[in-house]
Each structure stands twice: as structure tokens, then as C-alpha cells.
Amino acid sequence: xxxxxxxxxxTEDHEWVRVEDNTAVVGITDFxxxxxxxxxxxxxxxxxxxxEAGDVIGSVESVKMASDVYAPAAGKIIARNExxxxxxxxxxxxxxxxxxxxxxxxxPAELEQLMDAKAYQALVEESD
Amino acid sequence: xxxISLGTLILFxxxxxxxxxxxxxxxxxxxxxxxxxxxxxxxMPVQYEGIVPETAAVRKKCGIxxxxxxxxxxxxxxxxxxxxDWLLTRRVTGKAPDQITYAIMCYxxxxxxxxxxxxPADGCYLLVVNAANKDKDLLHLADSLNLFRAExxxxxxxxMIEDHSDRYAQIAIQGPExxxxxxxxxxxxxxxxxxxxxISGLKRFRCLLPDRGQxxxxxxxSRTGYTGExxxxxxxxxxxxxxxxxALVSAGCAPCGLGARDALRFEAxxxxxxHEMSETINPLDAGLDFFVNFDREFQGDKMQKTRxxxxxxxxxxxxxxxxxxxxxxxxxxxxxxxxGFSPTLGxxxxxxxxxxxxxxxxxxxxEIRGKxxxxxxxDKFLSE
Numbered sequence: 001x002x003x004x005x006x007x008x009x010x011t012e013d014h015e016w017v018r019v020e021d022n023t024a025v026v027g028i029t030d031f032x033x034x035x036x037x038x039x040x041x042x043x044x045x046x047x048x049x050x051x052e053a054g055d056v057i058g059s060v061e062s063v064k065m066a067s068d069v070y071a072p073a074a075g076k077i078i079a080r081n082e083x084x085x086x087x088x089x090x091x092x093x094x095x096x097x098x099x100x101x102x103x104x105x106x107x108p109a110e111l112e113q114l115m116d117a118k119a120y121q122a123l124v125e126e127s128d
Numbered sequence: 129x130x131x132i133s134l135g136t137l138i139l140f141x142x143x144x145x146x147x148x149x150x151x152x153x154x155x156x157x158x159x160x161x162x163x164x165x166x167x168x169x170x171x172m173p174v175q176y177e178g179i180v181p182e183t184a185a186v187r188k189k190c191g192i193x194x195x196x197x198x199x200x201x202x203x204x205x206x207x208x209x210x211x212x213d214w215l216l217t218r219r220v221t222g223k224a225p226d227q228i229t230y231a232i233m234c235y236x237x238x239x240x241x242x243x244x245x246x247x248p249a250d251g252c253y254l255l256v257v258n259a260a261n262k263d264k265d266l267l268h269l270a271d272s273l274n275l276f277r278a279e280x281x282x283x284x285x286x287x288m289i290e291d292h293s294d295r296y297a298q299i300a301i302q303g304p305e306x307x308x309x310x311x312x313x314x315x316x317x318x319x320x321x322x323x324x325x326x327i328s329g330l331k332r333f334r335c336l337l338p339d340r341g342q343x344x345x346x347x348x349x350s351r352t353g354y355t356g357e358x359x360x361x362x363x364x365x366x367x368x369x370x371x372x373x374x375a376l377v378s379a380g381c382a383p384c385g386l387g388a389r390d391a392l393r394f395e396a397x398x399x400x401x402x403h404e405m406s407e408t409i410n411p412l413d414a415g416l417d418f419f420v421n422f423d424r425e426f427q428g429d430k431m432q433k434t435r436x437x438x439x440x441x442x443x444x445x446x447x448x449x450x451x452x453x454x455x456x457x458x459x460x461x462x463x464x465x466x467x468g469f470s471p472t473l474g475x476x477x478x479x480x481x482x483x484x485x486x487x488x489x490x491x492x493x494x495e496i497r498g499k500x501x502x503x504x505x506x507d508k509f510l511s512e
Contacts, residue, residue, distance in 0.1 A: 037163075037387075038180045040469045041447050041476075059497065061447045063179040063469045064387050085445065 002124050003030040005096050009072065009111050010120035016096060017072045022108055024072060027099045028060060031124045033092050036062040042088040044069075044080035044100040051075060051103065053110065058100040060091065073110035075103040151196035152297045152366040153373055160383055168260035170197040173385040182388035183395075183471035186355050190303035191384035192376050199262030199293045200363070201269065204252040207286040211276050212246065212253055215269075215427050217411060217420040220246045220253060226334045228350055232419055233268065238410035238431025241268045243401055245352065247335055249345050254292070256363075258401050266291055272427065297369035301381060302359035302392070312379050313362065316371045317347065330360070354389060356396020356510065388471075395470050395477070395509050397439065403450065403466045404437060404479055413437070413481065435462065436484050438492070440503035442476035446496045448503070454480045455493040455500065461486050464494065470509060477509050 004010075009017040014032035018025040033039060044058040051057055051071040058069035058080075079102040084090065091098045105111070115123065148171035157164065162173035173194065175182060185191045203212060209221040216231040223229065225248055233241040242261040247254040257265045269289050277286070301309055307328055314324035323338055327349055330336055335350035346365055353359035362372060377383055390400070399405055405414040412420065412433035422429060442448060448467035453460050462482030470477045478494065491502045 037175060038178050040474075041445050043446075061469070063391060063471060064174075066447065066449055088445075 002034060003096070004117050004121045004124060006117045008096070008117060009114040010117070010123075011070065011072050011114055012123070013070050015069060015072055017111060017114060018099075019108065019111065020102075022105055023078065024075065024103045024105055024108075024111065025099045026057065026069070026072060026101055026103065027097075028069060028091065028095060029120070029124075030095045031127070032060075032067075033095045036060065036065055036067065038062055039088045039091045042084040042091060042100070044082075044084065045077055047077055047080055049077045051077065057103070060088070069100050071103060072114055073103070073105055074107070075105040077101045078104045149197070151194055152369055153194045153196065153299075156370075156373060157194065157383075160377075162383070162385060165386070167386055168197060168258075170259060172197060173383070175385040175387045176383045179385070179387040179391055180471040182382060182384040183391050185382035186303045186357055186384060186388065186392055187472055188304070190301065190305040190309060190381050191355075191388065192373065192381035193300040193302065193384050193386075193389055194298075194373070195300050195361070195389075196297040196369070197259040198298055199255075199257040199259055199265065199291070200296045201255040201257060201262070201265065202252060202290045202292045203255060203269075203287065204290070205285055205287040207280070207282055208251070208253055208288075211273065211287045214276060214425070215272050216244075216246070217426060217428065219421060219424075220248070223248070224334070226336065228333045228335055228352060230333075230419055232405070232411050232416065232428075233265065234410065234426075234428025234431065235268075235407070236427060236430070238412070238428040239407040240401065240405040240410060241265060241407075243399065243405065247348060247350070249337060249348075254345075254348070261401060262291070262293060295365070296363045297366050298361060298363045299369060299373060299376075300353055300355075300359060300361045301376060302353045302355040302384075303357050306357070306359045309376055309379060309381060310360065312375050313349070313360075313372060316368065316375055327360075354398055355392035356398065357392070391468065391471050394466050394468060394479075395472050397479075397508050400466060404481075409435070409465070409481065413484075434484050435481050436486070437465070438462075438480050438482055438488065439506050439509060440464075440478045440480055440492060440494065441473070441506050441509065442478075442494070442501060442503050444501060445476070446499075446501055447476040448478040448494050448496060448501075452478075453495045454482060455495065456486065456489075457493075461492070472510060478503065 014029045041061040055071045056068045057071045157173040162176045165174045212220045218231040229246040245256040310328040330351040337345040348363040410431040413435040415437045452464045454462045464478045467478040
């Protein structure tokens with residue numbers, strides 16, 4: 001059963017976003033890790049990178065597939081999860097605990113355009 | 129999150145399966161919980177438990193694959209053998225009656241139409257071809273046959289070509305323990321003691337036709353595979369393949385999908401059409417010299433080697449993918465034909481096609497998403 005956590009925002013590209021004050025913490029969803037299968041490599045974009053919504057902020061690779069991870073909104077990367085590069089399998093085990101980057105948002109209201117858990121749940125059920 | 133490079137399989141297929149061809153084992157894959165994908169127009173299992181454990185099962189024990197999507201083309205007639213000798217990079221005649229020949233079918237310039245196995249069957253030949261290439265192969269065979277007939281003043285029935293792909297389902301039983309499962313196979317096929325012994329005693333690249341004597345065999349068993357491990361492949365009618373699949377899975381053969389199949393063949397340095405060879409990569413470029421006999425005329429015998437294939441391992445963690453550029457110092461010298469994660473080694477590995485006169489050192493550089501990553505040059509990926 002694919003997990004969708006409450007109180008997060010979601011993108012159509014299967015990223016989750018947790019809001020901490022002015023900061024967006026970004027990872028990939030349970031659905032995304034299920035689709036990818038065994039994840040063997042992940043990396044996050046460098047700190048201080050300025051990003052627009054839709055810019056690449058990381059990548060994740062399974063045995064057969066490479067995928068990009070995208071910024072949900074504009075801002076500056078203020079933290080990257082270095083642990084993922086060494087232990088990328090954590091994304092399979094705990095997708096909502098495995099964040100890629102933290103983005104200091106230019107305008108937190110931009111996140112209102114994303115899906116809530118209910119809308120994302122519907123998207124996942126449709127895709128399954 | 130969108131896929132940017134898929135190695136050799138298309139995952140995340142949007143198809144709902146309606147327009148795809150299905151193998152006779154389709155329902156069984158779904159019951160086993162396989163992730164199904166569109167592969168060359170077929171709805172095929174890419175994985176069941178996962179590519180990593182399935183690859184390990186074949187390297188250490190035994191796995192079973194549905195490869196019913198492969199095409200089978202029957203070539204019959206008095207001149208069938210001479211036609212194939214003239215067409216392919218290796219002779220199929222003058223061999224033991226159970227000897228299978230791996231050969232390559234080339235265009236005049238040496239570009240590859242397809243690579244195939246040729247099974248002898250009482251004077252006729254069964255060509256086993258890649259699913260994605262079958263239609264193209266049939267056209268090329270028909271064109272070539274017209275030329276061959278005209279050059280040799282042959283009657284229409286001297287060589288005949290028929291697509292018999294719908295007659296055969298096919299499974300592959302692969303791994304160091306595969307021989308242990310041949311008893312189960314013999315029971316299902318209701319083989320007598322002598323045949324059962326012949327099945328488990330098959331030598332590499334030899335085949336057995338239990339119903340030999342018919343014009344076209346119903347069942348073929350061969351000591352072949354595409355994993356680099358010992359193994360058998362069985363071609364048969366749907367009902368037999370259903371029984372074999374069920375019995376072998378119950379007996380402990382791990383169901384394995386196309387993902388593991390690709391990882392296994394890649395780790396074992398076996399070429400894949402569209403990657404290591406193609407219409408623009410000839411067999412010599414691909415390092416397949418052993419499978420090209422130049423001591424006679426054949427279609428493509430003018431081919432020249434301009435590139436070579438080298439194998440690369442990443443000591444670090446990034447994964448190389450198909451098409452990534454390869455550098456020596458600052459000079460771009462080639463690109464990756466197959467790249468991916470080796471489940472057995474736990475590393476990123478790649479085949480790179482580079483200029484033939486490149487003097488190789490211990491390292492080449494692969495550019496991964498704009499970063500220069502040093503890779504080790506190796507002879508092969510797996511040590512014996």
C-alpha cells in the first residue's frame with residue numbers, strides 16, 4: 001500500500017514538501033521510490049544554489065533508471081542531505097524521512113499551488 | 129520527477145496493456161505481482177521481487193525467465209543451409225546435427241540487422257531473433273532471398289522463410305543450479321530415461337529435439353542462455369510451457385524479469401542489439417570478431433573496424449548511463465553503449481565505444497551530469 005503522509009505538499013512529479021517556517025524540505029514520495037525500485041545512488045544540488053520552481057535539485061537512480069528531482073518553488077538551497085549519497089537505500093526504507101535539500105523560499109505562498117495529501121492520494125490511485 | 133535515462137528498458141510505461149501482445153505466461157506474471165512494462169510491443173515482466181535479488185538468484189542458484197517474446201523464423205528447403213551461409217557472418221552448415229550457431233545478420237556495409245541463434249532441425253533451420261527486430265528481419269530475409277535466388281537461378285521452393293513466432297513460447301532456466309531442475313523438466317515432458325539423461329547431459333550450445341523426425345519440432349531444449357551462467361532454454365507449445373513454468377517455480381526457480389536479464393547479460397559482457405551493435409555499429413567495432421568468418425563471401429564481408437568496445441567500472445558511486453560521453457584527458461573519445469548498476473558488483477559499470485586507435489591507460493573519464501568522473505578500464509566485469 002502506497003503511503004501518502006498528511007500535512008505535506010506534493011508535486012505532480014512525485015516530490016513531497018514539508019514546510020518549516022520559510023523553508024521547504026523536499027524529498028521523493030513513497031510512490032516514487034516504489035516505481036524506481038532498488039535505489040542505488042542519489043545526490044542533491046549544492047548549497048547556495050538559487051533555484052526556480054522546476055529546476056533540478058537532485059537526482060536519484062535505481063538499477064535501471066535515473067530520475068531528476070525538481071524544486072517545488074523558487075528560493076535558495078540552504079542545506080543538502082549528504083547522507084543520501086552514501087546510503088541511498090534509505091530512500092526506499094523511509095522516503096518521507098529522506099530529504100534531499102532544504103530551500104529557503106522567496107515566497108512561501110507559491111506552495112499553495114501544489115497538491116495536498118488528499119489530491120495526491122487521488123493521483124497515486126489513478127496511476128497505480 | 130521524470131525519467132531522463134532508462135538504460136535499456138522503458139519503465140514508467142503509460143500503456144494500459146490493451147494494445148500490447150501478451151505471452152502465454154502473462155496471467156502468471158501478474159499473479160506473482162510482477163511489474164509489467166511495454167517491451168518491443170509486448171507486455172513483459174521487468175521484475176518480481178526486484179532486480180537485485182533476481183540477479184543474485186541467477187548468479188548463485190537458479191532463476192526462470194519468460195522469453196516468449198523472442199521471434200522464431202523457420203527457414204526450409206534444399207538450399208536453406210547455403211542461403212544462411214551466404215547471408216550470415218558464420219556458417220551454419222557442416223556442423224554437428226545438434227550444434228547451435230550464434231551469428232550476426234549484416235547489411236552490405238556491415239551494419240547489423242540483428243544477432244540471432246540458428247537451431248538445426250532435420251534439414252531446416254530455426255532462427256531465434258530479437259523481438260524488436262523480427263519484422264525488420266523478415267523483410268531483410270525476403271529481400272536477401274530474392275537476390276540469392278536470382279544469383280543462383282533457384283526455384284521458389286529451394287529456400288522458404290516463415291514466421292513461426294506464434295507457435296513457440298519460451299522459457300530460460302539459468303544459474304549454477306539449473307541442471308538440478310532438468311529432472312522436473314523431463315517429468316513434465318514425459319521423457320523416457322534415455323531422453324532425460326540426454327537433457328541434463330546437453331553440452332553448451334547443443335540442442336535436443338525430443339520429437340525429432342518431424343518436419344518442425346514442437347519442443348526444443350538447449351544448453352544456452354543470456355546470463356553468463358550455466359543454463360537451459362526451452363521452446364514449446366503453450367500447454368507445455370505452462371506446466372513447466374508452474375512446476376519449476378514451485379520447485380524453487382526464482383521468477384526473474386527483463387531487468388535482471390539485462391543486468392546479467394551486461395555483467396557477463398554479452399552484447400545487446402541496439403547498444404553494443406546496431407545498423408551503425410558493426411560486429412568488429414563491437415569486438416565480436418570471433419563470430420565473423422572472413423574466409424568466404426557473406427553479406428557484410430567488406431566491414432571495417434573503426435572503433436572498439438572497452439569496459440569501465442566506477443570506483444565511486446555514480447551510475448553511468450547510455451549515451452554519456454567518454455573522455456581521455458580533455459579529448460572526447462567515445463560514448464557509453466550500455467551503462468548501469470551492476471547488482472553483483474554493487475558498482476556502476478559501462479561499455480564504451482571509443483576510437484579504435486585509442487591507446488588505453490588504466491582510466492577513462494565519463495561525464496555524468498556535467499561532472500568528470502574517472503572510471504577504471506577492465507577486461508571484464510566479473511572474475512571467474
